[in-house]
Amino acid sequence: MATTAEAAIDHSADPIDRLIAAHRPGYGLARAFYSDPEIYRRDMERVFRRHWHCIAHESVIPNVNDFEVFRIDTEQVIVTRTADGSVHAMLNVCRHRGAEVCTKQKGNARVFVCPYHAWTYGNDGSLRAARLMPKDFKREEHGLKTLHVRVVEGLIFISFAEQPLDFSEVENLLHATCGQYGWAGARIAHRETYPVSANWKLAVENYVECYHCGPAHPEYSQTHALEQPLHMIEALNEAMEARTCALGIEVGSGNHWQTSREGREAIHAFRYALYDGVQSGSEDGKAVAPLMGRFTDFDGGVTSIHLGGTTFLVCYPDHGMIYRFIPKTADSCEMELIWLVDGKAEEGRDYDLAKLTWLWTVTTAEDKAIIEHTARGVQSHYFVPGPIAPMEQNELRYINWYLDEISRA
Template identity: 85%
Template sequence: MIVSDLKDVNAPSGDRIDRLVAEHRPGHGLARAFYHDQDIYARDLERVFRRHWHCIAHESVIPNANDFELFRIADEQVILTRHADGSIHALLNVCRHRGAEVCTKDKGNARVFVCPYHAWTYSNDGALRAARLMPKEFRREDHGLKKLHVRVVEGLVFISFAPVPLDFTEVEHLLHATCGQYGWANARVAHRESYAINANWKLAVENYVECYHCGPAHPEYSQTHALEQPLHMIEAMNQAMEQRTCALGIEVGSGNHWQTSENGKEAIHAFRYALYEGVKSGSEDGAAVAPLMGRFADFDGGVTSIHLGGTTFLVCYPDHGMIYRFIPKTAETCEMELIWLVDGKAEAGRDYDLDRLTWLWRVTTDEDKAIIEHTARGVRSHYFEPGPIAPMEQNELRYIDWYLDEISRA
């Protein structure tokens, strides 16, 4: 057996990574090094996380003027703020003087951020308002906090670290056609939960994008969601679902714009699939868990799933929504954040029970965390050799090919 990631360990990191990409066997999983190598992780941050758009939150987490929340992605800290005029900004938490963190709380309400080191003071739109004892010729307008690109679509807040961000047009159109029909612009966050995962971020994403494991690993999910079967076996169910959706006067969009960044555009793929007969929503018993959202006057027995930009995944039910965020921490650790959305007027205890609302995806994610960490321990073995991708893992195969293309492109 040849363990390819152990060869030429003294070669320059770029040459070694490019060689590993070239050695990838089509139709198979990634080699061991992609899940633990520090140089590959650094390239992941450079060419995936700093190039693509990421959903960071639903705007309802900062509902009021001057609200803010601090988000951490790898070694970066991003302050998400709502200015007094209602505009949303994403600011890097790095003082323009000596680099200290200017925001020292995880969330709150503040018109300004004062650096604890030398008291440089910034407005919550990033502008530098005061820099004590600086010379007369100092220009405050040249030293505001660095800002990230921001897009807000159907209530979802997206950020990009790229100097020139990827074109977001196709993403925006498809989000209007999908999340827009479910009323996400008028939704609010009902619950958020983060899961620390002792595994490389790609193992977590690869697990999410395929349902080959759903039958053996997620019995609760598989009782209600037909995606646990191959797509050709549920074609009739999917057609019946679409007929019910159309009968409600709704046309939920789907579309495949999954593409590399070669042409300067962001990747997005939206698809729909059926729930089993009589199932209304993603819950323990298949019953509704919250008031209907958006344009839905009844349940259509379906789900809309959206994969976006490599780290953001969305799930739309008629009565609630899910945001999945995948966040790198180190080469061998990551975090998954789950965000539950409900109609903006719904109140916990009156319109929904929080435990019932969150039950299915909490159970499923607990199971996923265990599976991913089992896999992470296995692929650390020097004797690990990736096997062939199964037909039901077609989205994982697509994701792997996309990922390899992205880290190959400077």
């Protein structure tokens, strides 16, 4: 006898759509979502080419004509700062025969010259010269493909979409959160990329839930109360908010986690407490860098931001974290961590880099191992996803959001 869910499945539909229809509410994703190349290609089209992604902090290109190349799946994006100080993003694909026009990872350049036939582009993407082309050739029609860019509180966001999702709710909430921590005036203290032998969704799902924090992250769990169920840390959260208000600061929070059906980007910002006496995310819970933004003291709290499906931000009063999830293939991805400090802070004088990076270096190494254990496990033909636990509510929300996104062209 077929179940109600099985009976509702249209067996003439696209195989991926049938998998989506067969998904059991309240449970994890089926094996194919983590391994099928066709699902991965749909992920790229309907998640990565539809949504906004934080690609860096603008301090990565501090000077006029600075550039850096970023890679997502098969795409290469050149991010530049032009003569007027504005930030641009364009695809690293010559408009003639498709060669890479920028062959260095980073540097300083006013123009990019394609090594194949010497077509020359300005660092805003405009075509400056195309040697030996006919007189009726229109250079203005053959500039590099440019991407939509927004810079908010020092964060560079790009969108591959022709018509990008409305960014206003994201911008407002970033001003209310990262703005209070002074991220616009921050600078990058350190960057680290972790290659992960797993589908990108396994990495994201691991990040968004803290059900695993207690058993998997003893270092994190010594200082961060998020490893406890919400009802057990309500008093700590209330005390944190009282300290924040006493400093004259109102750090915003808000839930605009929504699918793209209405044309708006998804963002969710929330606050949670550190344990009593803990100032920051560090090995001993003590401060690791000078206070940032409007903070004149430590409030014993953390602000966490989930944005667009691939970008996650963590704000402490003395430093910040950007977490980027970067798909590479159907069964591999990268996690890039970016540590931010006050723009005037100097390594060796104001902070010790090893102490600054210790907690999230340890935690991310543990996450990499866990994710790869899971990636190998879900390859089993006998894997059947289990129910999502109450402490995994953010994962459940993420799964539902993801399924809605890939169900629509």
